[in-house]
Amino acid sequence: KAGVTQTPRYLIKTRGQQVTLSCSPISGHRSVSWYQQTPGQGLQFLFEYFSETQRNKGNFPGRFSGRQFSNSRSEMNVSTLELGDSALYLCASSLEAIRVNTEAFFGQGTRLTVV
Amino acid sequence: AQTVTQSQPEMSVQEAETVTLSCTYDTSESDYYLFWYKQPPSRQMILVIRQEAYKQQNATENRFSVNFQKAAKSFSLKISDSQLGDAAMYFCAYRTPDTGANSKLTFGKGITLSVRP
Numbered sequence: 001k002a003g004v005t006q007t008p009r010y011l012i013k014t015r016g017q018q019v020t021l022s023c024s025p026i027s028g029h030r031s032v033s034w035y036q037q038t039p040g041q042g043l044q045f046l047f048e049y050f051s052e053t054q055r056n057k058g059n060f061p062g063r064f065s066g067r068q069f070s071n072s073r074s075e076m077n078v079s080t081l082e083l084g085d086s087a088l089y090l091c092a093s094s095l096e097a098i099r100v101n102t103e104a105f106f107g108q109g110t111r112l113t114v115v
Numbered sequence: 116a117q118t119v120t121q122s123q124p125e126m127s128v129q130e131a132e133t134v135t136l137s138c139t140y141d142t143s144e145s146d147y148y149l150f151w152y153k154q155p156p157s158r159q160m161i162l163v164i165r166q167e168a169y170k171q172q173n174a175t176e177n178r179f180s181v182n183f184q185k186a187a188k189s190f191s192l193k194i195s196d197s198q199l200g201d202a203a204m205y206f207c208a209y210r211t212p213d214t215g216a217n218s219k220l221t222f223g224k225g226i227t228l229s230v231r232p
Contacts, residue, residue, distance in 0.1 A: 033219065033220070035220075035222075042222060042223070042224040042225060043206065043220075043222035043225075045219040045220065045221070048219060056219055058219070088158060090158075090160065092160070092220075103150075103162045103165065104162075104220060105162075106152075106159055106160035106161075107159070108157060108158050108159045109158045109159070111158075
């Protein structure tokens with residue numbers, strides 16, 4: 001069974017540009033969550049999608065957005081990139097979030113560097 | 116809001132020895148889940164162990180076990196017979212069983228564990 005796949009693995013962008021990251025969850029998983037990991041702030045929750053609907057959102061500016069498609073694949077977009085957006089972006093998928101006793105499976109992340 | 120605190124940024128253990136990683140959390144909920152995740156240099160987060168708050172029995176997974184003290188809001192991870200492959204960053208995380216606004220993992224800052232051969 002294929003795991004969570006994130007593309008691309010590495011990305012270098014210039015300040016002011018926008019970027020789109022992709023996440024393909026494990027087959028059958030309908031919940032996809034995104035996290036930002038930085039040395040200073042650690043792991044911070046961005047948002048969660050379930051059945052194409054954003055169900056939960058973290059405390060990030062509106063420049064961070066996402067969506068989920070009918071096949072559960074998810075994308076996140078960051079517009080007007082800032083140096084502080086340099087981070088490892090992790091995607092996690094899970095079967096269902098109701099009465100969670102299922103684990104969140106993580107991808108290997110996308111390392112975004114903003115120069 | 117729930118918070119998770121890992122106060123030790125780094126720890127080191129001799130191969131084959133036992134090490135305990137500490138974690139405390141703050142919540143007003145009575146029902147929740149706690150996790151320890153491992154992040155090796157490959158960056159992929161791997162679930163090590165999970166504890167349901169309503170279960171009094173501490174979870175164990177082979178060489179990994181937890182000491183869950185609900186009243187003290189403490190959740191430590193014990194690694195027995197440490198192996199070189201255990202070297203990684205370890206994150207303690209909290210989650211409620213709800214959907215919607217609470218359907219997220221809250222992580223601690225993590226602890227870097229090194230294993231000395």
